Amino acid sequence: MARFACPSYSSQLRIDLGALRANYRALADHAAPALCGAVVKADAYGLGAAKVAAALAREGCRIFFVAQLGEAFDVLDAVGIDSSIYILNGLDPGGEAACAEWGFVPVLNGRGQLDRWRAFARAAGKPLRAALQMDSGMSRLGLDLAALADLAQDRSFGEEISLCLLMTHLACADEPDRAANDAQLAQFGAARALFPDVPASIANSGGTFLSPDFHCDVVRAGIALYGARPGPQAPPLRPVVSLDARVIQIREIGEGTGVGYGLDYVADTRRRLATIGVGYADGWPRSLGGNGAAWLDGQRLPIVGRVSMDSLTIDISDLPPTALGEGDFVELLGPHQSLDDVARDAGTISYEILTRLGRRHARVHVEDQAAEIVAAGARI
Ligand SMILES: *Cc1c(COP(=O)(O)O)cnc(C)c1O
Numbered sequence: 001m002a003r004f005a006c007p008s009y010s011s012q013l014r015i016d017l018g019a020l021r022a023n024y025r026a027l028a029d030h031a032a033p034a035l036c037g038a039v040v041k042a043d044a045y046g047l048g049a050a051k052v053a054a055a056l057a058r059e060g061c062r063i064f065f066v067a068q069l070g071e072a073f074d075v076l077d078a079v080g081i082d083s084s085i086y087i088l089n090g091l092d093p094g095g096e097a098a099c100a101e102w103g104f105v106p107v108l109n110g111r112g113q114l115d116r117w118r119a120f121a122r123a124a125g126k127p128l129r130a131a132l133q134m135d136s137g138m139s140r141l142g143l144d145l146a147a148l149a150d151l152a153q154d155r156s157f158g159e160e161i162s163l164c165l166l167m168t169h170l171a172c173a174d175e176p177d178r179a180a181n182d183a184q185l186a187q188f189g190a191a192r193a194l195f196p197d198v199p200a201s202i203a204n205s206g207g208t209f210l211s212p213d214f215h216c217d218v219v220r221a222g223i224a225l226y227g228a229r230p231g232p233q234a235p236p237l238r239p240v241v242s243l244d245a246r247v248i249q250i251r252e253i254g255e256g257t258g259v260g261y262g263l264d265y266v267a268d269t270r271r272r273l274a275t276i277g278v279g280y281a282d283g284w285p286r287s288l289g290g291n292g293a294a295w296l297d298g299q300r301l302p303i304v305g306r307v308s309m310d311s312l313t314i315d316i317s318d319l320p321p322t323a324l325g326e327g328d329f330v331e332l333l334g335p336h337q338s339l340d341d342v343a344r345d346a347g348t349i350s351y352e353i354l355t356r357l358g359r360r361h362a363r364v365h366v367e368d369q370a371a372e373i374v375a376a377g378a379r380i
Pocket of ligand 1: 039041088169203204205206220221222223224230
């Protein structure tokens with residue numbers, strides 16, 4: 001990024017690539033002998049697709065999934081020449097030439113995408129790689145079983161398309177008791193029987209921890225790599241992100257004083273407040289007003305009043321008077337408050353918190369947080 005180094009910042013987002021790699025190893029070990037692919041769409045859930053993909057490639061990952069063609073270019077230089085980059089949303093009209101030239105693998109999700117890619121392959125005079133998505137029950141993307149059966153019979157399909165993955169997606173992978181999971185697996189089994197030699201994939205992060213039946217040949221891990229828990233059936237993973245925000249101002253208010261837009265919060269006694277430099281423009285949800293918290297030294301500091309665009313206010317009355325000063329940092333994501341905690345307080349899912357964190361935080365990618373702490377200790 002062609003930006004001068006900013007001498008000061010309101011918040012710092014740390015991305016622990018060592019933890020990311022440990023999560024990848026844990027998922028890959030759990031899924032073996034199936035292969036573990038990495039979902040790095042949406043800028044690797046907001047954490048920096050190129051850096052994330054490069055770290056995962058060093059850990060042995062060779063299968064990457066993005067959502068859109070433009071995102072494939074973001075990771076192209078980061079992954080090995082021996083890697084495959086799948087485009088989950090498939091091909092928008094006009095993307096065929098770029099996709100073929102750079103060797104990206106479109107996931108063909110319906111008739112239109114299928115017909116365009118086949119026509120492009122015919123014109124190119126050589127088979128092109130593709131994945132096929134089945135709709136096994138989610139009604140989002142994919143071909144139904146009858147359409148797949150037709151394709152399996154279609155000789156020219158086999159000549160035009162080199163099919164490298166048959167996939168489908170689970171609607172309820174985060175709810176292990178839902179009957180829909182097994183129903184989708186059974187539907188997908190029928191599709192797999194049509195293409196017995198083609199590798200198959202059904203599991204996202206949550207699906208990877210349902211049962212080994214869901215591993216098939218490739219799992220597609222996203223949120224679990226980034227440290228959030230994909231469902232109650234999954235073990236805790238290592239946190240990858242931490243977010244610290246700076247105190248802009250500290251003040252005391254008396255009984256009956258209102259705070260923030262709408263004066264939603266009114267102090268019932270004398271309170272000490274800190275205003276910190278993160279707001280909803282930084283992806284910190286407005287729904288956390290009067291509901292979420294920041295942390296310092298193991299102490300919960302509740303958000304009082306509404307979250308503003310660039311700031312929010314926390315109650316620090318329970319801290320010793322000198323514990324927090326202007327310019328100091330408080331924890332928004334870290335050892336005391338996980339992505340899952342914030343998502344619960346905000347009434348949403350960890351995916352949304354993560355992907356909205358935005359570009360205003362100073363970002364540090366740490367190669368190995370544990371090693372860095374050891375090295376820092378060694379210097380003392
Ligand atoms: C986003 C996505 C994934 C990854 O899902 P997680 O729950 O983050 O692991 C896998 N497959 C498809 C088709 C997706 O769209």
